[in-house]
Amino acid sequence: MRIAAEFDALYGARPEGVWAAPGRVNLIGEYTDFNEGFVLPLALPHTAVAAVSRRDDGVLRLHSRDIEGAAGGVVQAEVDALAPGSVSGWAAYPAGVVWALRDAGHAVGGADIHLASTVPTGAGLSSSAALEVVTALALDELYGLGLGRPALAVLAQRAENAFVGVPCGVMDQMASACATEGHALFLDTRDLSFRQVPFDLAADGLRLLVVDTRVKHALGDGAYAERRAGCEAGARALGVRTLRDVSIAQLDDALRKLEGETEAVRRCVRHVVTDNDRVARVIALLDGGDPRAVGALLVEGHTSLRDDLRVSSPELDLVVETAVGAGALGARMTGGGFGGSAVVLVESERADAVSAAVTGAFAAAGYGVPGIFAAVPAAGARRVG
Template sequence: MSDSVIRTPDSVDFDELVDRFRQLYDAEPDGVWAAPGRVNVVGEHTDYNGGFVLPIALAQHTVAAVHRRDDSLVRVASTSMNDGAAVSVDLTDVTEGGDYGWAAYVVGVGWAAAQRDLPTTGLDIALDSNVPVGAGLSSSAALSCVIARAWSDLLGWGLDEQTVADLGRDAENKIAGAPTGLMDQLASVCGQEGHAMQIDTRAVTITQVPFDLPTAGLTLLVIDSRTEHSHADGEYAERRQSSQEAALRLGVRELRDVPLESLATTLDKLPPLLRRRARHVVTDSARVEEAGKLLLAGDDPRRIGPLLNASHASMRDDYEITVPTVDTLQEAAVAAGAHGARMTGGGFGGCVIALVDQDEAESVARACVRAAADREHPTPAIFRAVASGGADRIR
């Protein structure tokens, strides 16, 4: 319907991107690659604690038209950055701690490849994306991973999916200075249509889990609170530090090693703040395992709804990473009939996901818009998430 509040982000026009590449560089690209954003169904802040996560790759992508150069210069232009003008960085100048702006997510991949003694040359790149930025949907991982995939293909590195994801993570961690775990990059590289990925972040193994919601008459709504997802004021770093301190005090390698069965008595050994932080990590990782078992057994996906609600409560009360805008949307979605809803992403803003019956999607979405308006929050942007494939060459 024309007056629907559910609006799919505009697709990237591949032909237009190639034309832009020609205008920028007076050359033809060697190919076009795409890598998706991701949304995490359940399991938040568990990845850097050795636990489990359950993301899907989205149908929204960062797309790169790329041409291999014979020198060490990287020229990169994005429709959304720097007024579309190209930024130039010489790979020989890239070091940890350098300031490369948004291009760090690009040249950092070349730096990470060089650390592995992979042969590198410069690239000319034109970028476009329909992954919402600042919404906790891993737009940065989509960028670093599309570049890693393209570089690997063009230079014949022959890398497996995990190593492609590793290059993207190293670019983000060490050059861009973003303290992400590996979930975002693995989801962007390893996604499969109609599947979620149950990732064991310690073993770095992926179990593809059936997640064909339309067949079950379901939709996963992504409700962007329009509160920019950020880790300002060191909040993300504090959560990581608290988790590590809790594990140290409990005498375990990582919080993943705390048994769920004896959680209550185990946590009594910790002061209140660390107790809350640890409880979230252990229980949210367990929720991933429970959701994975249900989905692998072919159960009705509606049964994971209560796990989503419990995850949100844990993030709100124990990990303390939600904000009023996302709490409002989560509560509104559940009150309007969602089987479950939770904030997704690192927190302090970003998106809520809601598992809803297809014929109820519009009414749930409208309820969220009304609730935001009633509290004078920003009007949310809402679209349907579709479990999609991972990074690949498309032309």
């Protein structure tokens, strides 16, 4: 295995094991996870891979083969000295997991970690969660912690929230840790209960395309945090724990109660409540054997993200408009927005034509060439060597 050989060349010994954790794409349910709502992601074949060995001297050494932003050298830290802000850049994600495990009282010592990743960074496909989850799973096994997958996901989320400083929800980490091949993960982010939903679009003559606009986003820049703050302000004003507690039937009354709040808060509330409802409607369609009807809900979701939450971008809007105009059943931006990726639901025989139309529209607009690939539900985190 290439990564094990690289570890040996880097650290002078073979690793104790090799683990992999995937990125994810979210079919529906955006900005709902930190509101304790519903989401429907699926794991991608793209993974972060980690070769790892324990150390008994309290030293953490981190190296990346190809993660964007890695300078090529080894990042070293004392595990006892790890604290939010003590490690920056790409290394903050695995270092943050070590810190979160130790801060939660788990007996984790030093480690040598060599990482590689095929998950595109800044594309809204959870490259950071893949780094966190693969690190958490490796250390859980090596140090015999016996933590379940949801517990590892929560600790990985805490690493990103408290150590890296991105106030994300738990969807990305849960998808990376718990997804199964051939399924989408219907997740209730309040209690972390989930159901594996069969998702074999090919059998229905369909394809789900991921279009990476190659416009990089950085969720730590404050825009994501602003939307989260808007959601929390709406919940406080309505007297509920989170916006999860506002049903679609209660939305009109809730918006009337929010007349004294800013329009931004009202828009956040409207998006989250309607997107939670869209997740339920998509699940009903999939359970009922009508996946084609999901397309209209994707477009509806994109409109809400664009107009209410205002997290889209010209490139993402162009993908959705062009794909639907070229015959796709539906499309929407996915992930945190401000760039990144969109998903497109299309009949298999129209996939090439839709892809060509999107590529052509980007060229005509003076944008770079987008990356386009079919999303096939893959396995979650696992040991691979």
